[in-house]
Amino acid sequence: MPIRLKNARILMYSHDTFGLGHLRRCRAIAHALVEAFSGLQVLIVSGAQIAGAFDYRARVDFVKIPSVIKLRDGEYTSMAKHMDLSETLRMRRAILLDTARSFRPDIFIVDKEPLGLKGEAEETLAWLKAEGHTRLVLGLRDIMDSPQLLAAEWERRGNLPKIAQYYDDIWVYGPRAFHDPLAGLPVPPEVRARMSFVGFLKRRVRARTGLPQAPARPPYVLVTSGGGGDGAEMTRDAINAWRLAPDLPHGVIVLGPYMPAEERAALTRLARGLPVEIIDFVPKMEELMAGAVGVVCMGGYNTWCEVLSFDKPALIIPRRVPREEQLLRATRAAELGLAMMLQPEEAADTPRLVAAIRALPGLPPPSASGRAPELDGLANIAQIVGDWLKPDRGEPLMRRAG
Structure with a gap:
């Protein structure tokens, strides 16, 4: 049975400039959380062009911000031909901040980009930090990039000091034994102390009820x-x-x-x-x-x-x-x-x-x-969230080591 949380709210941010990975990861986490906790609401802010093509469980919704795409040379451009990138980024930044102010989340989860696309999430992070009512979480996939490329990119953006400044917790969506996404970077001890290796995110097929079966295929x-x-x-x-x-x-x-x-x-x-x-x-x-x-x-x-x-x-x-x-x-x-x-x-x-x-x-x-990693990430995230939002459950806050 799901645990009842009264009017708890989680806001997720997925910058989504290339591919479907960020939105699909946020959606998997959101669905697992509303299954685990009745009364919980999750709102995903996404720049994915096709965010509306996916189905969302009850109490999971999304806000679509103007889409930006990443070009093959690593640069960005607005999807709207009549709008330049700077104008698109201003709109995205304003929508994210206004959403946070009106939604007033208990937890804010940022996927992969610590400050958002070209820093667009920093104003929201700063406002939520100053308000003092929201747990700020950075979610990192198991592997970000090679250490030399990631170190150069994060140094250029000043990410590590900003992570130390804003974030209460860092979730790594994989086990430590598989890979450390920040290996080779000069990570301050206070940032390392906030990292939890929650594990890979298990996927499953939802049972079809009252719907026609998919056509049979050969193997x-x-x-x-x-x-x-x-x-x-x-x-x-x-x-x-x-x-x-x-x-x-x-x-x-x-x-x-x-x-x-x-x-x-x-x-x-x-x-x-x-x-x-x-x-x-x-x-x-x-x-x-x-x-x-x-x-x-x-x-x-x-x-x-x-x-x-x-x-x-x-x-x-x-x-x-x-x-x-x-x-x-x-x-x-x-x-x-x-x-x-x-x-x-x-x-x-x-x-x-x-x-x-x-x-x-x-x-x-x-x-x-015999070496397949455990797929316990969604269960571990649910336990952490439950401990934060309902601390009287009597279970210690879990910090995954691997």
Whole structure:
């Protein structure tokens, strides 16, 4: 039974300039919390273009701020052609601050970017800190980037002093034994003391009640590049594998909503006549993941959590620019025997990729390695939140060590 919390409120901020990872992570946390606590309200402020394409549980809602996209060279631009970036950022900053002032959250959770996109969340952090009624939490994925790239970026933005100034707690959405996202950075002891490694976020399929069942498919390999904005190369390599070897298991290929239209059209043409199903976007990726006999992916955070949650043999083909996050995650997964990895140039060798896809359904799942990390992040977050919002439960505030 959920624990009753009277009128508790959590505000989440997800800057969302590239892909779906930030919003999907916030949404998973929000849904777990409203399941655990009746009376709790969660509001997500998101810049994702397609925030409204997902379903949200009762007592979870979102505020859409104007979208900004990250270009391949690392720069940003406004999605609204008639509005320059500075004007868009002013609007986003104002909406976030006004939302915090009117919603008055008990907890404010910021995803990944300590100060928000180009510092847009700092005014909100400063106001909430001065008010003194809100617990301020920074949520970091298991791997942010290579230490040298992250250190340079955070030094340029002054992130570590600002984290010490504003945040009460830092949640790492992974176990310490898998990776430390701030390894190699000069993290002050007072910041380290606020870090909790809560664990990976387990995903599950919600039971369908009164809804038509999804159409039956033959045993299939799922190919997904997440949001798809930088997934055309991997997807093309995968389609070429089926072109060379049409006797491979049936393929279900999800292009992703952010794949450019011309690339989407070219890949759809390339796959014509092959034993593959091309899907533009699915809001419930968990259902496709659960039914797959194997997964080919790029190794983004949410996809990796789904691979572990549904215990699927996986082949990871990570991107290496502009961040090395996926490369580091894939390398670590391969070291632990949790997944196979091919570098992008190796996956471009079509016979080699054919062999890897053909082997996927027969490979042992991650759990068979004996080294699969626990997926207790959502439960641990719920316990921490319950301790903060209802301290008379008599349980100590949990600080995860690994």
